[in-house]
Amino acid sequence: MLWATLPLSFFLLFAAAPCFSEDIQDQVHIVYLGEHNKKTRTIQAIEENHLSLLLSVKKSEDAARESLLYSYKNSINGFAAILSDEEAAKISEIEGVISAFPSKERVMHTTRSWEFITMEEGLSDADRESMPSRANYGRDVIVGMLDSGIWPESKSFDDKGMGPIPKKWKGVCEEGYAFNASSCNKKLIGARYYIKGYEAYYGPLNTTYSYRSPRDSDGHGTHTASTVGGRAVPGVSAIGGFAHGTASGGAPLARLAIYKVCWPIPGPNPNLENTCFDADMLAAFDDAIKDGVDVISMSIGASGTPRKYSSDSMAIGALHAAKEDIVVACSGGNSGPELGTVVNLAPWTITVGASSIDRAFPSSVALGTGKKIEGQTVTPYRLKKGKMYPLVYAGNVEVPNLPRNISGQCLPNSLAPEKVAGKVVVCFRGAGFRVGKGLEVKRAGGAAIVLGNALANGNEIAVDAHVLPGVGVSYGDAIAIMSYINSTPEPTIAIGPAATDFNVRAAPVMAAFSSRGPNRVEPDILKPDITAPGLNILAAWSGSSAPTKVDGDPRRVKYNLISGTSMSCPHVGATAALLKSLYPNWSSAAIRSAMITTATRINMEGDPITTAAGEAAGPMDYGAGHIRSSLASDPGLVYDANYTDYLLFACSSIKVQMDPTFPCPANPPPPSDLNYPSVSVTGLRAAAVKVIRTVTNVGQRKARYKVEVEEPSGVKVGITPKVLRFRKVGEKKKFVIKLTAVGKGSTAGGHVGGSYTWSDGIHAVTSPIVVTLT
Numbered sequence: 001m002l003w004a005t006l007p008l009s010f011f012l013l014f015a016a017a018p019c020f021s022e023d024i025q026d027q028v029h030i031v032y033l034g035e036h037n038k039k040t041r042t043i044q045a046i047e048e049n050h051l052s053l054l055l056s057v058k059k060s061e062d063a064a065r066e067s068l069l070y071s072y073k074n075s076i077n078g079f080a081a082i083l084s085d086e087e088a089a090k091i092s093e094i095e096g097v098i099s100a101f102p103s104k105e106r107v108m109h110t111t112r113s114w115e116f117i118t119m120e121e122g123l124s125d126a127d128r129e130s131m132p133s134r135a136n137y138g139r140d141v142i143v144g145m146l147d148s149g150i151w152p153e154s155k156s157f158d159d160k161g162m163g164p165i166p167k168k169w170k171g172v173c174e175e176g177y178a179f180n181a182s183s184c185n186k187k188l189i190g191a192r193y194y195i196k197g198y199e200a201y202y203g204p205l206n207t208t209y210s211y212r213s214p215r216d217s218d219g220h221g222t223h224t225a226s227t228v229g230g231r232a233v234p235g236v237s238a239i240g241g242f243a244h245g246t247a248s249g250g251a252p253l254a255r256l257a258i259y260k261v262c263w264p265i266p267g268p269n270p271n272l273e274n275t276c277f278d279a280d281m282l283a284a285f286d287d288a289i290k291d292g293v294d295v296i297s298m299s300i301g302a303s304g305t306p307r308k309y310s311s312d313s314m315a316i317g318a319l320h321a322a323k324e325d326i327v328v329a330c331s332g333g334n335s336g337p338e339l340g341t342v343v344n345l346a347p348w349t350i351t352v353g354a355s356s357i358d359r360a361f362p363s364s365v366a367l368g369t370g371k372k373i374e375g376q377t378v379t380p381y382r383l384k385k386g387k388m389y390p391l392v393y394a395g396n397v398e399v400p401n402l403p404r405n406i407s408g409q410c411l412p413n414s415l416a417p418e419k420v421a422g423k424v425v426v427c428f429r430g431a432g433f434r435v436g437k438g439l440e441v442k443r444a445g446g447a448a449i450v451l452g453n454a455l456a457n458g459n460e461i462a463v464d465a466h467v468l469p470g471v472g473v474s475y476g477d478a479i480a481i482m483s484y485i486n487s488t489p490e491p492t493i494a495i496g497p498a499a500t501d502f503n504v505r506a507a508p509v510m511a512a513f514s515s516r517g518p519n520r521v522e523p524d525i526l527k528p529d530i531t532a533p534g535l536n537i538l539a540a541w542s543g544s545s546a547p548t549k550v551d552g553d554p555r556r557v558k559y560n561l562i563s564g565t566s567m568s569c570p571h572v573g574a575t576a577a578l579l580k581s582l583y584p585n586w587s588s589a590a591i592r593s594a595m596i597t598t599a600t601r602i603n604m605e606g607d608p609i610t611t612a613a614g615e616a617a618g619p620m621d622y623g624a625g626h627i628r629s630s631l632a633s634d635p636g637l638v639y640d641a642n643y644t645d646y647l648l649f650a651c652s653s654i655k656v657q658m659d660p661t662f663p664c665p666a667n668p669p670p671p672s673d674l675n676y677p678s679v680s681v682t683g684l685r686a687a688a689v690k691v692i693r694t695v696t697n698v699g700q701r702k703a704r705y706k707v708e709v710e711e712p713s714g715v716k717v718g719i720t721p722k723v724l725r726f727r728k729v730g731e732k733k734k735f736v737i738k739l740t741a742v743g744k745g746s747t748a749g750g751h752v753g754g755s756y757t758w759s760d761g762i763h764a765v766t767s768p769i770v771v772t773l774t
């Protein structure tokens, strides 16, 4: 939400001083021009063209030059410059300009829960066996990470035994503060940083809390990079010894290229949240494409109303990447479980939701009545064994005159030390940071925290590395503890130590925070595409950031447990790297299709995957379902698509010609006809809708596939032909899916989900179907 509110307050703050107002309205805009005309353009000619466009709205050449932040010259044709809205509007009218839009802030998709788990434990046994080894652990595949940088000294980035850097690599190791050429190696083969967009908005970086270099002061970038390509490091655990085991990235021999685009938001606790500006991200995309990355993993997204693809820096950068068949994996956001919250919506990317894995950190809680409750925690601190402690509800031990709406939340300075000393305090989730609530109980002299879920959190317990003993409990259990407190004059409690518990069923469960469909830019493309582990993921951490990231927590850790679609996205990025290693000639669409059509909607108990609230999950929650890397390495059939298909899609979906060399035809195919591995149709009425798809055989030379349909309720699905025969690898077959509304299957505006599957007896190639009825 920050970008929605900050520019507003910025503006209001200065509105009283009219002499400033003109300057204040100026902000960084991106002017997008599509493709470079490679035949006639030199680097100088490109920059001159950008400057001449600027000169058409600026008063002088000096003013034009001064306003230019970035001239994108590699793959992307466009620039970032300081322009007023009027100037941007004027430029957007000029022939050849596709769009001009403000460079906004984006956020990293981590939740503020901090725990620890290994990558492989997020995958099923079948996944672990052979797929990474068959794929040479992603050796020589280059993954570009757009994030907060890297902590190069982490053991996860050791290059011992790795071969020479692939010849196609054209990137650099950019030096900067506390980062020099020796910070890169054969694992971290490149690192750059982009800060002009950030500094144009926030002013010069405060170097007392961040590094003007690719070095990561936050932890997020180190975590996501090690999840993709960290080496196997044995004997790793979280603070307190939880989740002990070997930490390894999904593609441990892949090469990592770091593009630091996220920087701390100035304020009292600057590293709590980072911000990533469009202008900087687009510069990173432009370099990464030229540098020769094979995969881009990007755990960043905008909040607020999503922009259409032609004014969305991420969609633009990813389109240029897709042209070079670079796979772009991105997080879908942490704004669930409400519908329509998913971000990163372009069909030329793979958008990832987050789900749980089969691990928990149970801690037994005993009330004075003898009643036992199971909570979860990863705090390294313990209460005295078997001792009963006095128990209080925070709302009853607060300082006088605390506003009612924050009572019980344990916000900073809310508790009265004389009423808290030596006691266990029940606090609720809602406002403020979970770990901050523990800090407050500790400040007030409390013995431990019981952190109760709010109704919205349900049973999804956030395990935290609290700064004191403590435990998280479900909403139901929190209410039970509250009624116990209210039933007796001297309530007491004991909290047992936590353990790491494997094989927790049911798993996976969709995380409540994972953002949901439908796609608000183009509802006929289903987003998210897939889900992957994103709850309590253990990976490497920055040496300059506390595991909780809270100011006042002096602890430093090498590995940290955190949650978010930020953590699930690199699992998909890693799988893409393995697939790229197995099939260097596959298109990015084929790699995306392989992951989507082999995903599962069934959990490890054999039941349908549920939401955190316990209801059956569907395509709006997880797209095609949970990723299965091993099956993705042998998908049988793929839904291929290329750059031209995406341009045609943009012609019909957003009615924009995204490439100056590709005029939109008069009647481009409808968006739902993009050869996507899922089917989404909105506004199905009495008249049938036909959707066309083409599959490419990538399995056996000779194959015969039969289709089976699971119809969405109230929708008849006819597929013709019902059988596809292939005689060679690479052969393509077209089929038509006819959808007809029958009766009242669901309320108008509601969506219904189903699927269809092509099977040859070996492969099952499944695509979700989502229909919105009107």
Ligand SMILES: *[C@@H]1O[C@H](CO)[C@@H](O)[C@H](O)[C@H]1NC(C)=O
Binding pocket: 178, 179, 180, 181, 182, 183
């Ligand atoms: C580069 O960094 C390493 C480790 O931080 C340090 O030992 C070395 O002296 C630095 N070299 C230069 C040229 O700054």
Ligand SMILES: *[C@@H]1O[C@H](CO)[C@@H](O)[C@H](O)[C@H]1NC(C)=O
Binding pocket: 206, 207, 208, 209, 267, 268
């Ligand atoms: C930089 O951050 C530190 C720590 O938050 C603060 O004390 C200092 O005033 C800041 N410096 C500037 C120039 O804003």
Ligand SMILES: *[C@@H]1O[C@H](CO)[C@@H](O)[C@H](O)[C@H]1NC(C)=O
Binding pocket: 403, 405, 406, 431
């Ligand atoms: C509590 O109410 C105050 C005043 O109405 C408001 O400013 C604040 O945001 C509220 N806090 C929360 C956590 O809802």
Ligand SMILES: *[C@@H]1O[C@H](CO)[C@@H](O)[C@H](O)[C@H]1NC(C)=O
Binding pocket: 584, 585
């Ligand atoms: C992959 O593409 C390259 C270049 O187009 C070609 O030389 C090579 O034979 C292809 N490999 C396979 C396995 O198709």
Ligand SMILES: *[C@@H]1O[C@H](CO)[C@@H](O)[C@H](O)[C@H]1NC(C)=O
Binding pocket: 641, 642, 643, 644, 645
């Ligand atoms: C892209 O795919 C379409 C089929 O969808 C095909 O007609 C076209 O030739 C392809 N274009 C390129 C550049 O490969």
